[in-house]
Amino acid sequence: MSDVLIVGAGPTGLALALWLTKQGIKVRIIDKSAGPGETSRAIVVQARTLELYRQLDIAEAVVSAGHKNPSINMWARGKHRARIVFSDAGADITPYPFVTVYPQDLHERLLVDKLLTMGVAVERKTELVGFEDKGEYVAARLRQADGAESVVEAQYLAGCDGARSTVRQQMGTGFEGGTYKHAFYVADVDASGLEPADEAHGALDSGDFILVFSYGTEGHRRLIGTVRDERAEKVETLTFDDVRQDAINHLGLKVHKVNWFSTYRVHHRIAEEFQRGRVFLLGDAGHIHSPAGGQGMNTGILDANNLAWKLADVIKGHALAQLLESYALERQAFARKLVATTDRLFTLATSEGGVADFIKTHIVPAFASLAYKIHDVQEFLFKTVSQTTVHYRESPLSEGSAGDVQGGDRLPWTGSVGPDNYLGPAKVEIGWQVHVYGSASTALRTWCDEHSMALQVFDWNDGYQKLGLARDAIYLLRPDTYVALANAEGSVDALDRYFSSRTYTWAGAAKT
CATH class of the missing domain: 3.50.50.60 (FAD/NAD(P)-binding domain)
Structure with a gap:
């Protein structure tokens, strides 16, 4: 079995x-x-x-095998409105401050x-x-x-x-949800004319919407756009030549060869x-x-x-x-x-009519332009897209807080200010572990040893405080590196209570 x-x-x-x-x-x-x-389908690795x-x-x-898109550019009606630089927005958040195609x-x-x-x-x-x-x-x-x-x-x-x-x-x-009236097309093409060539681009036009991602070499681009009007009713038989080219033309993108093209209906459903x-x-x-x-x-x-x-x-x-x-x-x-x-994003991008066109071609670009100038906004957008903002604070597995970090949070990445805590001083196997930024007590070291729990201790520096970590606090990490327990007092008793009070036990992993 x-x-x-x-x-x-x-x-x-x-x-x-x-x-x-x-x-x-x-x-x-x-x-x-x-x-x-045999086809590229999903291409973005966050x-x-x-x-x-x-x-x-x-x-x-x-x-190494993918293509790093370091920035995304926002266009509206052929005009460049904003550029969000992932390498800046995510530099203190993750060792991977880019979108990998x-x-x-x-x-x-x-x-x-x-x-x-x-x-x-x-x-x-x-x-x-x-x-x-x-x-x-x-x-x-x-x-x-x-x-x-x-x-x-x-x-x-x-x-x-x-x-x-x-x-x-x-x-x-x-499997509740629905199907949008618009359809999507996806195309892998060889193209030129859109600069910077190695960055992502998004364009909103009154009658069209398109995303362009660069990957590989020699002008390889992935295009994602909408199929509208009566064409959406015959989506299975469309070719790239049938797709409305407004946004493509406004970007100045010249498609030389279509390597793969597909159309499909877009659904939104949850089991x-x-x-x-x-x-x-x-x-x-x-x-x-x-x-x-x-x-x-x-x-x-x-x-x-x-x-x-x-x-x-x-x-x-x-x-x-x-x-x-x-x-x-x-x-x-x-x-x-x-x-x-x-x-909400897709509904906005595909909405039609005078008010919708004004929002897409004026309001959204204005917000994007603001994001371009304010680092905190860029950082928020990067965190959202990269899924580094995902947390489980409401989970029954999450408890406590220390500094700005709560149980259920993704552990802040410290590689920008000190040792990389996603690997630690020594690589550990997938499993529960305790992190301390500062000094670990003798009691904690003994507890971890008795329970075969990996313990990572990082010498304190002020950069950790800026990331929201508390000095000498205990951060109990789940095997997926989300914080299960954050305890500002560094209490070993808190570890015992955490495991004994839940529907699972650490006893099976303890030394015998």
């Missing part, structure tokens, strides 16, 4: 398989396709994803190859037909390419099988349940929304990171099964917020 059966080998499923395997969990990952995707990819030793590989087909192949080095291969041409939660395990019926069927057992089932998820349909949970018993939904199986801001794939990968450590702790006997309920509580809340945000 496998520990976890993963259905779907896109970025979400592959990331889940990697994080589980890294923690010693036995997985099977199946996909009905013959191989990884900073928070890269931070967490460091746990898998693949962050630098993604950055890395086509999904290449991304998937990198994840597949990494998984192979860990001894796990994707089982291709294998389809989930159905499953039954038996209470103690899940029995799943699989169909091979030749039509042969078999029943396999796993402790847990993870549905990472996309917007048309078989797992979600079998669960019987709702009513992310978990039912031993079955979970992740990525597009649980939430879909407009591609505004490049959030979709990254959200699915963060779903995987959130669930993986919780499954590992439960399967290893370090925690009670109730811990898994926090997955849905934390990730569903974020998904709802994200869908609402992208819905």
Whole structure:
């Protein structure tokens, strides 16, 4: 019996398989396709994803293979209105202050190859037909390419099988939301004429909307825009020549070759349940929304990171099964917020009429121009897009505060003022750990030693205070590097109370 059966080998499923395997969990990952995707599809890898990819030793590989877009430029009616420089806005926030453009087909192949080095291969041409939660395990019926069927057992089932998820349909949970009247087009092209060529660009026109991302070399660009009017009714048969070119022409972009073109309807939906018993939904199986801001794939990968450590702790006997309920509580809340945000942005970008045109071509550019001049606004926008602002303060796993940092927050990155706390002085395995900025008491060192808890102590400097950290405080970190407990007094008793008062226990990991 496998520990976890993963259905779907896109970025979400592959990331889940990697994080589980890294923690010693036995997985099977199946996909009905013959191989990884052949088209670029999702291309943006955000900073928070890269931070967490460091746990898998693949962050630098993604950055090296991808294209760093250091800034985004805002245009309206052919005029340049603003430029937000990520390298400035995010310099004190993350080691990755840029937007990485890395086509999904290449991304998937990198994840597949990494998984192979860990001894796990994707089982291709294998389809989930159905499953039954038996209470103690899940029995799943699989169909091979030749039509042969078999029943396999796993402790847990993870549905990472996309917007048309078989797992979600079998669960019987709702998938509430709707479909926009406009459609999207996506094109990978060779182009010239838009400067700076290595930066991202966004244009709002009265009749059109477009995003342009640079990737690779020799003028490779990704275009994302809207399909309007009667053309949206025949979206399946459109070609690039059929797309309204207003915004493209106003940008001065000259398209020389179309390498790939696709159109699709845009939905905004969230599953009513992310978990039912031993079955979970992740990525597009649980939430879909407009591609505004490049959030979709990254959200699915963060779903995987959130669930993986919780499954590992439960399967290893370090925690009670109730811990898994926090997955849905934390990730569903974020998904709802994200869908609402992208819905508002997409509705604004695609709205029509005189008032809407005025807002898009005057009000929005004016705000963007203001953001260009005010660092705090640029920083806020970068944090939002990069998902470094995601927090779980309302989670039952979050407690306390020390300095400006609260339980549930992403641990502030300290690499701009001192040692990089995402790796620490010595690289640690994925797991719980304690951070202290200043001095650690003898009692704390003894507690961590007795409980096999990694302890990272960083010599105090004033830069830590500017980041919101408190001197000599205890920051208990979850395996996904979010703060579980922040205690300003540095109390060891607070650690004991934290674990003993919840539905899981640290006793399973203590020394015997």
